[in-house]
Amino acid sequence: MRISSVIGVIMLSSLTVGSAIAADSSHLEGATLxxxxxxxxxxxNGEGVPGVYPPLGSRLAAWSEIDSGRHYLANVIRHGMMGSITVSQQTYSGVMPPWARFDNAQLASLLNYITETLPGDPNLDIEEFSAEEVARLTEKSVTPLQVHSLREEALTQLKSFDSDSRRTHRHGRRRSSGNDRPLAQRRLLALPDELSGMSRKQC
Incomplete structure (x- = not known):
């Protein structure tokens, strides 16, 4: 093998290892946060306290598969939320406090932990949030009440996936399983007790 080829292989391997280390570091940071x-x-474990603090779990994987869901998730952490919500037939009327002290990279790490690792599903394959995406999604300051409206918009989009797949799934946000149904819709159909009000139980 030529020396130049060997050097190229070494450099490529170094980049791959470096990327893996960076990803592990980001996931660890998300777990810590x-x-x-x-x-x-x-x-x-993300299960929450019934009637007091809503559960997170695998339902957020579906939220992260649609644009309006990603918009909501980034903003509910950064800006907080005010307004009654229903999750799995439980009503929650508390206030989600804002976490504006997280920088974009920290918020991205936290979102990735909540949507990928916390559900405990090894088959999840979700496009990760990046610091750049978080910056774009949260660049406009919104009130906690406006974040509640963002949640309603996301629920409406989830309903459209759950009923007849009218919306086009964003490129790069589907499993490589050969199934043409958007991941968000497939996950919701696999969780019959997740939606109502809109179609099943409100998320």
Whole structure:
């Protein structure tokens, strides 16, 4: 093998290892941020406290598969939310506090932990949030009440996936399983107790 080829292989391997280390570091940061700032309310496993703090779990994987869901998820953490919501037939009327002190990279790491790792589903294959995307999604300051409206918009889009797949799924946000149904719709159909009000139980 020519020396130039060997050097090329070494450089490529270094880049691959470096990327893997960076990804692991980001996931560890997300887990740490969650345990330090979110687990007291939503619990370490994301199950929440019925009627007090809503559960997170695998339903957020579906939210992260649609544009309006990603918009909502980034803003509900950064700006907080005010307004009654219903999750799995439980009504929650508390106030989600804003976490504006997280920078874009921290918020992206936290979102990735909540949507990918926390559900405990090894088959999840979701496009990760980046610091750049978080910056774009949260560049406009919104009030907690406006974040509640963002949630309603996301629920409407989830309903359209759940009923007849009228919306086009964003490129790059589907599993490579050969199934043409958007991941968001497939996950919702696999969770018959997740939606109502809109179609099943409100998420």
């Amino acid at each position: 969650y345990q330090q700032n979110c687990a007291a309310c939503h619990q370490a």
